[in-house]
Each structure stands twice: as structure tokens, then as C-alpha cells.
Amino acid sequence: MPFILNRKIFFILLCLTSLLSDPVFLSGPVFGRPARLTDMSVTNSQDHILVYLNVRDAFTEKIQKIIISGVPTTFSFFITLDEIRTIWINKTLSEVTLTHTIKYNTLKNVFTIQRSWKDEKPLTVRTLEEARKIMTEIDAFKIIPISQLDKGSRYRVRAKAKLSKMTLPFYLHYILIMASKWEFETDWHTIDFDY
Template sequence: LNGIPTKFTFIVKLYEVRSVWFDPKIVDIRLTHNIEYNTLKNEFNLFLPEQNNKKVKTKDFDDAKKLMADVVALKVCRLDKLKRGLHYQLRIKAELDKIELPFYLNYVLFFLSLWDFETDWYSVVFRY
């Protein structure tokens, strides 16, 4: 809560599932949620690109966490790009981007590299 901007990057991929050959990728999306804590106003400022570049302010930490973790109203692809009767796989994962510090602080605050993480892929197969 010290005002350092933080980013969650969500990676979304859509594949057509084939049994014999490689699965062609239809969509590859990267979207980034940004959050920064304003210590003067005691509020979180968030940027949510999938919601028409919506900017949200909240004083509640739990609300801020939920907004950062949820991807809402993301348009993955147009339905006319999909073929009826075929199977598709939608994959998504999240990464907490590295915190960029001034050069001299990298040595003092080396433990912040422990913040770097990414989730496993979450996958759903569906038929259109």
C-alpha cells in the first residue's frame, strides 16, 4: 500500500481443438489491470481495459483486490470466426508484473522479487 503501481496481466488464448494435427490459435489477448494506492487520498486507483478502459477509485482494499482479480466483459472473439460443431479450448492465466524500482533500491529491496508470480493455465474446452 505504498503507492508503487502494480500490474496484473491476463493472458487469454483461444484454440480450435483438432485430434490429429496441432491446434491452431484463433485469439491471443494480453490485457493488463493497473492499480496504484494514493496515500494522500487513502484510495486505490484502478484501470480496467476490458471494460472500455474504465477507471475506478475505491477506498476499500477488498473491493480493489476483487476488481484486480476479475476479468469482466472481455470480448474474446466474434462468433463468425468460430465454426459450428467444432471444439475449442479457451485458456487463461494471470501474471503479477515485476515491480520496477530505482536502480539503487534493487540491492536494498531484493526481496521484492518474491512478488513475481504467475498462475497456472486455466483451461475450458467447449463446442460451438
């Protein structure tokens, strides 16, 4: 039995090493178009300040290969809301990290996506296109109740996104050193508004 298990581990290591040494994986954002935030907007409902945003160019060919291979992948979104003050340093009113985690089930041929900020069961979709849209979009995130804002004050919302982790079995964690070549992190995107 140990011999068979060792052969399985060897085969998995060989496949992952081959996959991660592929020239597509070794070309980082420097050689391709870097991921970036787009379509960011800040608006309000009757009770909350809402943030909308999208990430473009996050689903590169190399990231798609990792996802299709069944490795759970997490995108993190960092969003802050500061009150802009002229004399004192800005005051942070809200600072959140939202996560979207995707896992492809090769047997059922479906993608399962869990969003940390949605109080619902994981979403299941059949196409990579649907999964990509859900993974790269924040729609109507309630960053703060309007009642916590002061009339006549100025505020700043900042956001960025990052491919935060790839979850591998424990005995394969050393491969993360190679996987760091395909991670991305966007620049901060900022919107100022008056209330």
C-alpha cells in the same frame, strides 16, 4: 541541495530494504497458499464468446504492503482460444494479455485501478476490499466474435494470471531482485467447448 537529495534517496532505500527483508516478504508461495484461477467460465452473448474468471489468494499480506506503500502493481491475465484439431496441431484464434494496474494514493486515501481491456477512465475506490475484487476479476471479456467460429468444431480456452511487475523509481530497480520472491504466477486453467 545534493546532500538533501542524497539523504532522501538513502532514507527511501533504507525503508524499502527494511520492507523487503521482512520475513513476510521472504516467504514465497511455497510457504503459503499459491495464487490460483477459480470460477472460470466460458459463455456467449449474441455476438461474442465471453470469458469470466477470478484469481484467489493473489492479495497476500506482502503484496498488500507493497500496494499500500504506493508502489504501482500490475496483474496480467493471459488468455488464449484455440481450435482443437485431431489431425493437425491446434490453431490459435485469439491470444491476449489483459492488465490490471493498481496505485494507492496515500494523500487522498484512494486506490486507482486501470484495466487495459475496458474502454473507460480508471476506477477509483476507497477500500482495499473493493480494489482486490476489481484487480482479481475478469468479467465478460469478449475473446472473439462468434462469426469467426466454425459450427461443429471444438475449442479450448486457456488462462493464467501473473503479478507481472512492480514499478519503482529508476534508481531503485536493483531491489526488484529481492522483490521477485513475492511474485506469483498461477497454473494454466483450461475449458473445452463445442460450437
